[in-house]
Amino acid sequence: MIKANRVCSFVVAAIGIMMISCASAPKAPEVKPPQVRSGYAEVNGLKMYYEIHGDKGGVPLVLLHGGGSSIDVTWAHLIPYLITNRTVIAIDEQAHGRSGDRSGPVSFEQTADDVAALLKSLGIQKVDVMGFSNGATNALQVTLRHPQLVRKLVHISSFTKRSGAAPGFFDYMKTATFADMPQSLKDAYLKINPDQAALRNMHDKDAARMRSFKDIPDAKVREIKSATLIVQGDRDVSTPEHAVALSKLIKDSRLMIVPGGHGDFLGETSMAQPVAKTHEYTAGFINEFLAAPF
Template identity: 55%
Template sequence: MKISKIPYYIFILLTVASCSSGQPFQLREVPSKITSEPIEKGLAPIKDIQMYYEIHGKKDGVPLVLLNGGGSTIEVTYSRILPLLAQNRKVIALDEQGHGRTTDRKGPVSFETSAEDVVALLQFLKVEQADIFGFSNGASVALNVAIRHPKLVRKLVFASSITKREGAYPMFWNFMKNATFENMPQALKDAFLKVNPDPQKLHTMYEKDAARMRNFKNLSDKDIRTVGIPILILLGDKDVPKLEHAVEMVRMIPKARLLILPGGHGDYLGEAIMSQGKDRYPELTSALVQDFLDSP
């Protein structure tokens, strides 16, 4: 990991093999820019917040739910890969509590409360079962959904996150001790303000995300081992989570698979904040993730 990128990687986390079904894998020739307009979007009344959501792609089938990284919006985390995923399936994307267009509530933000918000949104949309793709903090939320509501989740993609404090490098926790709003990359601030032009809400979101990671609590091995669904552990080879931690998870979860792709935190998604739009990482990641989701 390059030292110059450490603050960005750390904030995303705080704010943070092949999965083949037997068919030969080939990258398709695709247009240089694929876009996806939502077929439905709105604010769902979820307990004491209004949760922003979008539905893309097909109108039926088992939906794929996308959970954004901490400090991010749908657009920051998934703008490049979402249109690729929506070509073949129904995709539901959302902004977490206090992020982007979703309102906030009193009290802290936690992985547990955000997991229950996701469950409530799926109930609102009358979804009985879904696949979930969570990135960074969104992956921690997704895993909590699977543990707390196992019948609701068919398959899970756990991308670039941790279940234990020791799963991240010591430099992450050292940075967290003195992290400030000024450390948040300007690109993330701009992305938030583009969809929610309230600087105070942006600052509050940062402070709550920072507190969530400073107070990060390990998931118990017992809870992790209860995950009986197929799960794809996905990360970059220069990511924030340790590769050893991903291997540990794969060995602990009966139906887990491991996929390691080149790059750092979010590179394989073509995250808007990092990508220059010149690589094919999102296409590669999309194809491998969909292969995992479509496999028996």
């Protein structure tokens, strides 16, 4: 769960430091919804929910949602633009969405291992991985812990150091309570899992994970060899300055800073304002990065 300022309008162009070539807005997705296959896999003592969207072959794209969220909340508006030329695998993390839970905390490292185990169970040996917020940290850990799996990484709106968070973020987390969790996230969870106790459990585990967040050493980040795109809002929970520093740590990475707050430019369904078209342009840049031969 992340609390951040929202902006009411967006400029539909990427600004700031961009090291990928300009991408136009993608064509509107087909009206007919794509076939979605869903299921559960037993991984590391966890019943993990996943969805497979489309069937385009090639290297699949794995989507990892934000904290306190689910596939539906983070990716519902973006998936139709991502499946135009690839298969998408979306995953609900431990204690989130439709996935089960197990004893012990939720951790970025454990989630990375869960994702790797799921892919193994599906017989998939190489993927691109994209994560938002806590999901970006999960995606980073997949890349660090299972480098043979990851061809390309898209890291959206997260930080590798506590100093990379917006001022006041960790002070806020010290006293954040269940009452502070955005009602839109509560409603989204209960819509797919009407269990108040499970909702509270998800909140508490996520809050504990963020309070105990530890810096990922720069030397470790430098180990990443996967082609990487770092995406950052100019009014995000992580700072643009940190995104720039992160782009310098990861060799040959690309950086895109866009106008918007946390989740705005993805069309995240927990946004307070109606969804603008910014997510269409974001998808265009991401698709171009994933298709590029580097």
